[in-house]
Amino acid sequence: MSSFHRWLELLFSRYLYIYENNVPVYFAGFYATGDTLRIAVESGVVKYRKNGAVVYTSTATPTYPLLADTSLSTAGSTINNVVLSGNLGSSASTVQWLVADHLGTPRMILDEWGNLAAMKRHDYLPFGEELFAPTGGRTAAQGYAGGDGIRQQFTSKERDVEIGLDYFGARCYSSIQGRFASADESLIDQRPSSPQSWNLYIYAANNPLRFTDPDGLAHWDKTGHFVGDYDGEYNADLQAVWVAKGRYWDFEMGRKRANEIYLDKLELERQRLLINWLTWKIYNDWLEERNRPRPHADTLILFGPITSASRLLGPAAELLQLGTARMNLLNAIENPALRRLVEYSYRVGARIGNGSTADAIRFEKETGVLLSRTGHIQKGKEVLSSLEKLLGSNKLNSKDAEIARQLIDDLKDALAK
Amino acid sequence: MLSQNSMQYLPQLNEAVDLLLSRVPEFAEARSRDASFMSYEDDSPYLIFGDFGLFLREQLKNKPRIGANEDWLRASAHLIDKMLTSSDPEVANLIQVGVLEVLSDYPTAINLVKSYLSVPGQEKFDDWARISQVQTERG
Numbered sequence: 001m002s003s004f005h006r007w008l009e010l011l012f013s014r015y016l017y018i019y020e021n022n023v024p025v026y027f028a029g030f031y032a033t034g035d036t037l038r039i040a041v042e043s044g045v046v047k048y049r050k051n052g053a054v055v056y057t058s059t060a061t062p063t064y065p066l067l068a069d070t071s072l073s074t075a076g077s078t079i080n081n082v083v084l085s086g087n088l089g090s091s092a093s094t095v096q097w098l099v100a101d102h103l104g105t106p107r108m109i110l111d112e113w114g115n116l117a118a119m120k121r122h123d124y125l126p127f128g129e130e131l132f133a134p135t136g137g138r139t140a141a142q143g144y145a146g147g148d149g150i151r152q153q154f155t156s157k158e159r160d161v162e163i164g165l166d167y168f169g170a171r172c173y174s175s176i177q178g179r180f181a182s183a184d185e186s187l188i189d190q191r192p193s194s195p196q197s198w199n200l201y202i203y204a205a206n207n208p209l210r211f212t213d214p215d216g217l218a219h220w221d222k223t224g225h226f227v228g229d230y231d232g233e234y235n236a237d238l239q240a241v242w243v244a245k246g247r248y249w250d251f252e253m254g255r256k257r258a259n260e261i262y263l264d265k266l267e268l269e270r271q272r273l274l275i276n277w278l279t280w281k282i283y284n285d286w287l288e289e290r291n292r293p294r295p296h297a298d299t300l301i302l303f304g305p306i307t308s309a310s311r312l313l314g315p316a317a318e319l320l321q322l323g324t325a326r327m328n329l330l331n332a333i334e335n336p337a338l339r340r341l342v343e344y345s346y347r348v349g350a351r352i353g354n355g356s357t358a359d360a361i362r363f364e365k366e367t368g369v370l371l372s373r374t375g376h377i378q379k380g381k382e383v384l385s386s387l388e389k390l391l392g393s394n395k396l397n398s399k400d401a402e403i404a405r406q407l408i409d410d411l412k413d414a415l416a417k
Numbered sequence: 418m419l420s421q422n423s424m425q426y427l428p429q430l431n432e433a434v435d436l437l438l439s440r441v442p443e444f445a446e447a448r449s450r451d452a453s454f455m456s457y458e459d460d461s462p463y464l465i466f467g468d469f470g471l472f473l474r475e476q477l478k479n480k481p482r483i484g485a486n487e488d489w490l491r492a493s494a495h496l497i498d499k500m501l502t503s504s505d506p507e508v509a510n511l512i513q514v515g516v517l518e519v520l521s522d523y524p525t526a527i528n529l530v531k532s533y534l535s536v537p538g539q540e541k542f543d544d545w546a547r548i549s550q551v552q553t554e555r556g
Contacts, residue, residue, distance in 0.1 A: 336453035344455060344467040348522040371549055372518070373510035379463040386455050386464055 018048055018056050026056040039068045096150070103212050104156045109148055120148040126208045128154035128166065128175030155212045170216035178203055180216065189218070194229065205229065221247075234261075326355060335400045337390055345383050345407070357383060358407075358414035365417050377415065384411040430507045433500060434462050437469060440496050443489045444472050466515025469493075474519055477526035494533035501534070501541045513545050521549070 016028040016037075028050060031037075038049040046058035046066070097114065098106040109120035121143035123131040130153070133144040153159045154175055157166040165172040165181055172181045183200035190197045196206050204211035204219040211219035211227070221227040228235065228242020228249070235242065240254035326346035333339045345357045352371065353359025360376040363369070390396065391404045438445040448454045448468060455464040473493060500512040520527045531542050 337455065340453050340455050340468075340471065343471060344464075344519065347518055372513040372545065373506045375510070376514055378507075378510075379467070379514045382461045382463040383455075386461065 016050070016055075020058060020060060025058075028055040039066075041066060096148075098150065098152060100156065103154075103209075105154050106150060106152050106156065109143075109150055119143045120145070120150070122150070122153070124154050124175075127178030127203065128173070128208070129178075130154070130175070155214075168213060168216035173203060173213075173216070178208070184217070189229065191230070197229065329403065333400055333403060335390075335396050338387075338396060338400050338404060341383060341386060341390070342407070356410070358410045361411075361414040362417060365414075380411050380415055384408060384415065387411070430462070430505055430511065433508055433511060434465050437465065437496060440492050441469070441489055444469055444493075447472055462511055463515050466511050467519065470516035470519030473516065473530075474523055474526055477520070477529055478523040491533065494530055497530060498534045498538035501545075502537045509541065513549070517542070517545060518549065521546075 016031045017024050018026040018028055026048075028048065036051050038052075040047050040049060041062055044062070046060070046062050047054050048056040048058075095112040097110040097112070099108040099110065101107050105122070105124060107122055109122070110116075111118045121138075123136075123138065123144070125131065131138060131144075132146050133140050133142070138144040151158045154166055157168055157173070159166050159175075160172075163172075164176060165174055167173075168180070171184075173179075174181050179201040180203060181201075184202075186200055190200075196202060204213050207219075211221060213219050218226060226238075226249075227247065228244065231242065231244035233242040234240075234254065234257045235249070236258075238249055238251070238254065239258050240249035240251045241257055242248075243250050243253075326342060326348060329342045329346065330339055333342060347355045352363045357376050357380050360371050361380050364371060364375045364377070387404050387408050391401060391408065396404055448465075454468045455461075473490075476490065497512055497516060500508050501517075503509050517527065517530075520530060531539060534542055
């Protein structure tokens, strides 16, 4: 307990005595119903006031905590009749009451007495820019003078008067612009259906009369609850789903959604592994096909058969393979008869192998599926015969002859299987 | 499109080459004139019809429709229709492998030929296109 005890005693037919350390130091007259008594530390000195007027100034230096008490002998007197205020340190200080609007913005500032006459007032535009006198008929006499030193301003955030920004925790906010001074974290709550959400500098979903942003991260409703932006929104932090109609977060649905998201991730991982496998398989097929002994392998690049896997890569991959063999051959051949045989033996639009008759025959033999009414064997035999005659005619240059020999080998290989 | 009544008979394999050379003399003339043709002898029907397919392809690949003075092309389409609907599978195979596969590299050519086929001919054509995975205007 502090060594100083300061108290006000009301006793004996409403006599008003001032006691300090249980010693009466001053008789302050009489106490009437409705009188307001107050102990105040003002400029480091304890003063006793009755109805605002100083009745006694203590000569003792106050110590803290300052202990004050009343001793009431009159029925109906309460401790509320004593008001503590004043400077507990060396400079002046007062209690002020802040009356806020639905957004938490202090709009009326009352002194410790609640006097309307001394009220200070603050008005703001929707996005927080403050309106001072004489804007819109506001006057200093109405309390719009400013300079009251109240730190809590728009939505109770502190405003840095030097840079004109409000401190919202994660970010600073410019009330003049109605935008945050830095961007929100991207790809968190942006939605294609809500273009407003694409703006990372936006404040309270551009709806500042309905929402606030307590921490610079997300907008909350006026009841002080974090709200969803749309019905069915899933919040990963809460693991809950927003029910717009009831305006509440459904945690049961949230758990289900979290489970679905987990399963979706598993599915994505499965698909990723499948794509890896398909990529490997396509490459492996291509490698195997490339290494298979083929005609004109030393001068031409031939691609492997079109597989179901390669079709997953889309038409570009197919087009890459289709027609390439014939094109390469035709570019390399000089003899017109040999060119004509290749044109006849290789199809651009074929879906089997490299489009050659030899690959069509192989396919038909291996699968039993005929690609025409009775298949390609007879065609292959006649082309083979024609190639052999052409090769034996000595009309081919060495390069064409080599190509013809390899085409013959390829057809013989296909027909022999 | 050919009417079904215009199909008087369906050719057999041993008469297919003669039929081709007689019905489309323009091809026969080109074949005798150009040494690069594959078919040295008349006993290689797949080579002869392959030459016919290449000959047709060259003529049709840039033509959206057959002109009024190109009767030989109509005769060619008529022959294809008859062979495609032949009861002899080898005859149908000959036209599929020898001609249609060659034409199928050029959608304009293959679709033009198809448009001149009879209803049964178009059905046979679609069967072949499905098996051979040829992309036509229909499918």
